Amino acid sequence: MSNAKPIKVPLSLPLTAKPKKPSIMIVNDVVLAKKRRLALITLWTPALGSLLAVGLAFVDGLSGLDIGLFVLMHVITMFGLEVGFHRYFSHKAFKASYFIKVFLAVSGTMAAQGGIQNWVAAHRRHHKYSDQPEDPHSPHFRMEKGEPDKLGLLRGFWHAQMGNLVTDYPSNATLFASDMLRDDTLKKINKSYIPIVALGVAIPTLIGGIATMSLMGALTGFLWGGLVRIFTAQHCYFINGSFCHLMGSKPYENKDNSGNNFLFALINFGSGWHNNHHAFPSSANTGLEWWQFDPSAVFIYVVEKLGLISEVKRPTRQQIEDKKSKNKSNNSSTSTGVTE
Numbered sequence: 001m002s003n004a005k006p007i008k009v010p011l012s013l014p015l016t017a018k019p020k021k022p023s024i025m026i027v028n029d030v031v032l033a034k035k036r037r038l039a040l041i042t043l044w045t046p047a048l049g050s051l052l053a054v055g056l057a058f059v060d061g062l063s064g065l066d067i068g069l070f071v072l073m074h075v076i077t078m079f080g081l082e083v084g085f086h087r088y089f090s091h092k093a094f095k096a097s098y099f100i101k102v103f104l105a106v107s108g109t110m111a112a113q114g115g116i117q118n119w120v121a122a123h124r125r126h127h128k129y130s131d132q133p134e135d136p137h138s139p140h141f142r143m144e145k146g147e148p149d150k151l152g153l154l155r156g157f158w159h160a161q162m163g164n165l166v167t168d169y170p171s172n173a174t175l176f177a178s179d180m181l182r183d184d185t186l187k188k189i190n191k192s193y194i195p196i197v198a199l200g201v202a203i204p205t206l207i208g209g210i211a212t213m214s215l216m217g218a219l220t221g222f223l224w225g226g227l228v229r230i231f232t233a234q235h236c237y238f239i240n241g242s243f244c245h246l247m248g249s250k251p252y253e254n255k256d257n258s259g260n261n262f263l264f265a266l267i268n269f270g271s272g273w274h275n276n277h278h279a280f281p282s283s284a285n286t287g288l289e290w291w292q293f294d295p296s297a298v299f300i301y302v303v304e305k306l307g308l309i310s311e312v313k314r315p316t317r318q319q320i321e322d323k324k325s326k327n328k329s330n331n332s333s334t335s336t337g338v339t340e
Helices: 029-060 064-090 098-109 116-128 153-167 178-182 184-191 193-212 215-238 262-267 274-279 295-305 317-336
Strands: 141-144 147-150
Touching (some): 178 184
């Protein structure tokens, strides 16, 4: 007889390991270094250019042409950011014609806040993890070497306003902006980030030079329509992550710190109605009451009437009131200790 021991056959074969969930950030120091260099250039160049522009204005005065170029380019850039990058590309608040899509993508890129893919990925990540450690630009938390770091008021404001651009790993566009990666037109615009930013500076430079037939006119056009405009557009929009998550009224319970701010809504073309936006993120309008002026909603209304966009999403009056009623009910339950 054989002394061999019988082979024990397992009742079930081991399951293959489940694939890991994709990281919300691109945790790569080489990528971070590249992001940091580009961010420092696009933050400090407009800042220094703005100082030079103000200095020249004190010496030689500020012409109507310079003011006009600044206003024109600032308005185009802010509509590109708020209507385009924010409401259209990030939240799909409406469907746009090819012309409007390209116009909004290019004008938003001129703000020098990063390519459209990274911008959309970061913003969608912000909504998914709003005011949590994984939020890319919350003034309350950040991720420090993989661990949550609670931020104080000043440090949190700095991080949300601009510090995150040079310290935090970029958001994973494959996870948060896969639709941007599949769109051939948007891929080309994303790859042309630096040339488009340069174009946004070249346009006022050429207009200023040709209109005055002078190098000084080209220089002041370059400064006011180019660098000063980039500086103001950047910081007017960065307010969304800093001030708008630190102060403001909260008519809706959004489980974050987003607040409504009338002044900031004027500055950033409607995005300052930030509590409203977090309550109805896919809405084309952030101003939900008659008195809440929303410049971007006006732009959307006009191009809608021109037939250039369609399927515009806006909450009904009933949806708005229902959400307010739910908020009041939750507050009442919390204050009286009653739970549902």
